[in-house]
Amino acid sequence: MAARTAYLQELARADAPAYLTLRDPALNGWPERRGPLAAMATDLLRGRTSVLALEPAAPALSQGCTVEVEFWEEDVEGQLVAPRRNRYTQRLPRERATTTTTVHGVDVPTLPLMAAPTVHECTFPVDVVVTWVDGADPEWNAARAERLAGLTGTATTRESSGQARYLSRDELRYAFRSLHLFAPWVRRIHLVTAGQVPSWLDTSHPAITVVDHRAILPPDALPTFNSHAIESALHRVPDLAEHFVYLNDDFLLGRPLGPEAFFSPAGHTAVWFSPNTIGLDHAPDAPPYLKAAFNNRRLLQDAFGAVLTDNLAHAPYAHRRSVLEEIERRFPAEVAATARAPFRSETDLSLLSSFAQHYGLLIGTAYAAQSERAYVNISNSDLEWQLKKALEREQDFLCLADHHDHALDQDRLDRVLGDFLETYFPVAAPWERRG
Template sequence: MAGAGAAGRAPVDHAENRYRDRGELRYCLRSIAAHAPWIRRVFIVTDDQTPAWLATDHPRVTVVDHRELFADPAGLPVFNSHAIESRLDRIPGLAEHFLYFNDDIFLGRPQRPQNYFLSSGLPKVFHDRRAVAPSAPGVDDDVFTASQKATRHAIEQAVGRTYPHILAHTPYPLSRSLFAHVEERLPGRLDTISRSVFRSADDLAPVTLAAHLALADGRAVEGELHHAYVSTGRAEEIARLPGLAADRWSDAFCLADDDTAPGLSPEEQQRAVTAFLEAYFPVPSPYER
């Protein structure tokens, strides 16, 4: 596990929402089947878990256990998405070019490969409007903010350039070569991240590292994708869901599973998110039993 962060700051993130399952994976796969049928294979990385509804015998879906990605089994189990991301390029059978989804990211309308990669194969990088402050991680920063600051500083030190905005919560266009490029630029850092069992304030964010180092060295380009981010723990954000379903304007959207704020109960959050996903993606995918 990574060491503690600055004094007074929670060193790791144990929040319940990091482990909660609202059935998002089923609808994520439905969105892929409906809107990106050109995706040839789907790899689902889990900690020795397989949803009961998943058609594991489907020739285009593969469940990948963490043991296949991490060289040292003594470091398992791992509960840190950053650690898992540091080993994505080790997925057996993974193509050179791939899209990385979190299970709370969905495709909102039909997509083309050109939305994510140039014809030359260069991946596109999508940024959010939210910026990462240039200051060093501090005692008042949550784990996410501290990690993003640490990543920004690591890139500045490596290439002398700064990328102030976080990546948009969309499918991430990547390549296996980009992970090798991170290793060339920042030797040993991915290995260090892989040993961080829980999401930590000291983590670097591997996908952000790969994307921004690639931009700096001409291995990726800036791109644009219509996207939405909905923080489902707030009533005013939940109120956006009907419009998102009716207009279907977004190429991709993220339903962030945040803790509920006053005025919204966990049960109301669950009902609203489940009803929205079922209404948006009512057709089962080929990956369901």
């Protein structure tokens, strides 16, 4: 606390970025205040509040991007006394020995005890797998039309094979940016594609691996246009970490998250349920994702005697490679049938977006978790309101869900989405090619 005045005077004189603000949080009866760095630092010289926060001005990345500064008092025995509770200690001898540790490439002094991970942290490597296709590729579309010819039933519905299932609005670029901004702990990102590569992606970057469908699916399953089929083989991605997070290309992280948002320290996987139930499984006109949910339920009920009732949220899916390998060994016929369905079919399992999560809950490798999510339906007429709400940055995850019909005309839709994505994720990732 004796250094508080000098610290604030230095802050007031600092040549800091204009976007940086100073916040005096609500503590010990004081109301929260916030303002420009120099002005707020000068104003706070008149008080003795014990905690300050440096952070970007809203709405730019403020969620989780705060540096807090505490001013510790000294007691009569010369010990430093914390102004609020923390995980380690309320009192600290002034001459306590320190060590140096590295945090995100920066060497910092700390107590030896604090240099080791706690039981609350995940210390294992975590990868990300993202699936994507370029729906505008004429060769790919010709193969899709050829594969679809002569098929009937579920495969021919818009929900199974319509163009909207494959339309790219450059969400992938921003999904990758969200990983760079908000999950720097990810070891490697594996992009699984149909032999296609986004023009902006530098595939030589060491954090990026591009995986062709041919590397993970059998020849008689290709070409495939079925996300369920592709999901069934993601555990075969070469050099994939045991723990990985699977993202559709329209899933984005909404604010800084640690690996503990996806896994327990013991490596169990988080499961986020949707508020929507799957209903009863006797609806012949049900959309393909529900038919897959019905199949999931029948198979798991036969195996465990337990009934699943919920859809999963449209959010990243945490997985363990070993659990997926176990599922394939235990249910080989059903997994093989899913892998070989070129479009969504009557017999599909939704292996990575529902089945594996419920299987994990039943065998004890998964747990039900909570998260804040924004599901943005870009077909709706209130899209601009939805996106404005999302810019408040109060969600862990966003899903920009596309549809076959849109309330906004195409030019306006592209402009609105482009402006939103660039505002939310303005920082280019290091694997983006210049220009």
